Amino acid sequence: MAGSNTINITSPRWLLAELSYKCPLQCPYCSNPLDYAKYPNELSTEDWKRVLSQARKMGAVQLGFSGGEPLTRQDLPELVRYARELGYYSNLITSGYGLTEDKIIELKQAGLDHIQVSIQASSQELNDHLAGTTTYQHKQEVARLVKKHGYPMVLCVVIHRQNIHQMPEILAMAESLGADYLELANTQYYGWAHINRDALLPTREQFAEAEKIAQAFKEKVAGKMKIYYVVPDYYEDRPKACMNGWATTFLTIAPDGTALPCHSARELPGLDCPNVNDFSIEQIWNESKAFNFFRGTDWMQEPCRSCDEKHKDFGGCRCQAFLFNGDAASTDPVCSKSPERHRIDAAINSARELALSADEKPLVFRNSKNSKQF
Amino acid sequence: MINTETTIRFSPMYRLQWEEAQQKFVILYPEGMVELNQSSAEILKLCDGSRALPAIVAELEQKFATSGLTNDVTNFLNVALQNGWIQHD
Numbered sequence: 521m522a523g524s525n526t527i528n529i530t531s532p533r534w535l536l537a538e539l540s541y542k543c544p545l546q547c548p549y550c551s552n553p554l555d556y557a558k559y560p561n562e563l564s565t566e567d568w569k570r571v572l573s574q575a576r577k578m579g580a581v582q583l584g585f586s587g588g589e590p591l592t593r594q595d596l597p598e599l600v601r602y603a604r605e606l607g608y609y610s611n612l613i614t615s616g617y618g619l620t621e622d623k624i625i626e627l628k629q630a631g632l633d634h635i636q637v638s639i640q641a642s643s644q645e646l647n648d649h650l651a652g653t654t655t656y657q658h659k660q661e662v663a664r665l666v667k668k669h670g671y672p673m674v675l676c677v678v679i680h681r682q683n684i685h686q687m688p689e690i691l692a693m694a695e696s697l698g699a700d701y702l703e704l705a706n707t708q709y710y711g712w713a714h715i716n717r718d719a720l721l722p723t724r725e726q727f728a729e730a731e732k733i734a735q736a737f738k739e740k741v742a743g744k745m746k747i748y749y750v751v752p753d754y755y756e757d758r759p760k761a762c763m764n765g766w767a768t769t770f771l772t773i774a775p776d777g778t779a780l781p782c783h784s785a786r787e788l789p790g791l792d793c794p795n796v797n798d799f800s801i802e803q804i805w806n807e808s809k810a811f812n813f814f815r816g817t818d819w820m821q822e823p824c825r826s827c828d829e830k831h832k833d834f835g836g837c838r839c840q841a842f843l844f845n846g847d848a849a850s851t852d853p854v855c856s857k858s859p860e861r862h863r864i865d866a867a868i869n870s871a872r873e874l875a876l877s878a879d880e881k882p883l884v885f886r887n888s889k890n891s892k893q894f
Numbered sequence: 895m896i897n898t899e900t901t902i903r904f905s906p907m908y909r910l911q912w913e914e915a916q917q918k919f920v921i922l923y924p925e926g927m928v929e930l931n932q933s934s935a936e937i938l939k940l941c942d943g944s945r946a947l948p949a950i951v952a953e954l955e956q957k958f959a960t961s962g963l964t965n966d967v968t969n970f971l972n973v974a975l976q977n978g979w980i981q982h983d
Contacts, residue, residue, distance in 0.1 A: 531915060533927070579915030582927060609909060609922035633909065634924040672907045674924045700907065701924055743976070748925075 527816035531579035536772040540588040546652030546885040549713035557891035561776040565595040574801035576606040583608040604631025616662035636674040642689035674701040680720040687730040706752035710784040721871035759836025759852035766814035784839040823857045903943035
C-alpha cells in the first residue's frame with residue numbers, strides 16, 4: 521500500500537456508534553464534547569447501515585451503541601438487527617431512560633447481546649441530583665428486567681468525589697441487583713468532567729480507601745461477578761495506554777458522521793476528522809490524516825521518543841496532553857518522566873483544596889443551554 | 895471442576911464465533927473478546943449440551959486420529975469453566 525512510512529496498520533476491532541447527542545440526563549462528567557450543541561445533525565438509518573457493513577468488513581466485531589442516549593433513536597431495533605446479521609457483538613450503553621420491558625424484549629429478539637445500565641449513585645437523592653432527572657427507581661427496575669430477559673447485566677457506575685464515599689453501598693447494590701459485571705469507572709477528565717474537575721476529583725486518600733474496598737469485594741465475588749476497574753490516571757505515575765494506541769483498535773463515529781480515533785478527539789485542533797458521508801471507513805481508517813496523525817511512534821517527542829516504555833503506553837493520552845500542555849504531541853503529563861507532571865499535581869491540589877474547604881462549587885450540568893456557551 | 899458424568903454446554907452469556915478477518919475463533923462477551931487457538935476452538939465447539947467429557951475426548955481423538963488427549967482437554971475445560979465460558983447441565 522502507498523504510504524510515507526512503514527507503520528503496520530492493524531484493523532479496527534471496536535466500533536463505537538454514538539447514535540445521538542440527545543440525552544434526557546445531564547451528568548456533569550459526560551464525555552461528550554462541551555460544544556455538542558453545535559452538531560445537531562444525525563446520520564440516517566441507511567448511513568449507519570453502510571458504516572456498520574464497512575467496519576465489519578474490515579474486522580470490527582465489538583459494537584457499542586452509545587450517545588447521548590441511544591434509545592432516543594427510533595431505528596435502534598432495526599440497527600441492532602442489521603448488526604446481528606453482520607455478526608457484531610452488540611452492546612447497548614444506556615442510561616435506561618425510556619427503556620421498557622417491551623423494548624428490552626424487542627431488542628433481544630433483534631439480536632442485542634448486552635445492555636449496560638449506568639447508575640449514578642447508590643441513593644435516590646444523589647443519583648437524581650447527578651443525573652439532573654428523576655431516574656433512580658426506573659434504573660433499578662431496568663437492571664432487574666435486563667437480568668430477567670437473559671442478558672449479561674453490566675452495571676456501570678462512574679466514580680468521583682460526589683459519590684466515592686458510597687463505594688460500600690454501590691457494591692452492595694450491584695450484588696443485590698445480580699450484576700454479572702460491574703464497571704467502576706473512575707472519572708476521566710475530559711469534556712464536561714474536565715470543567716467540573718475541582719468538584720469531582722477525589723483526594724488521594726479517598727481513592728486509596730475506595731480502591732481497598734473495591735479490591736476486597738472483588739475477591740469476595742470472584743467467580744460470580746467480574747469487576748472492571750477504570751483506574752484514576754492522575755494518581756498513577758505512568759499514563760494509560762490510551763485507546764490501545766492511536767487508531768490501532770478503536771473507531772468512534774459521532775452522531776453527525778464524524779469519524780474519531782477516540783471519542784474525545786473532537787477537542788484536538790488540526791486533525792480535520794473525516795466524515796463518513798465523504799469517505800468509506802476503509803479510506804478513513806487507512807488513509808486519512810486524522811487516523812495517521814499519532815499512529816506508531818514517529819510523532820513522539822522527548823521524553824517518549826527515547827523511552828523504553830513507549831510501546832507499552834504509546835505516550836499516554838493525546839487529549840490529556842493537549843488539555844494540560846496545549847500540545848497534543850507532547851508526553852501525557854500523568855507520566856512522572858514528563859517535565860509537565862507538575863500540572864497534574866496542581867490539578868490534584870486545586871481539587872483537594874476545594875474538597876477540604878467549606879466552599880462549594882456549583883456543577884456545570886451537561887445540557888443544551890450550557891453547551892451553547894462553548 | 896469438570897466432572898465426567900454430566901453434559902457440558904457453552905454458556906449463553908458468551909458467544910463463540912468464527913472471525914473471518916482474524917482467521918480464528920473468538921469468544922465474545924460484554925466489551926471484550928478472547929482469541930482462541932485452533933485446539934481450544936475445536937474443544938469448545940463440542941460443548942453443545944449433547945456430550946460429557948469422555949465423549950468430547952473420544953470425538954477429538956477420532957477427528958485428529960490420536961489418543962491420550964484426556965488430560966489436555968480436561969485441563970482446558972477446567973479453565974473454561976472457571977472463566978464461565980462453559981457450564982455443566
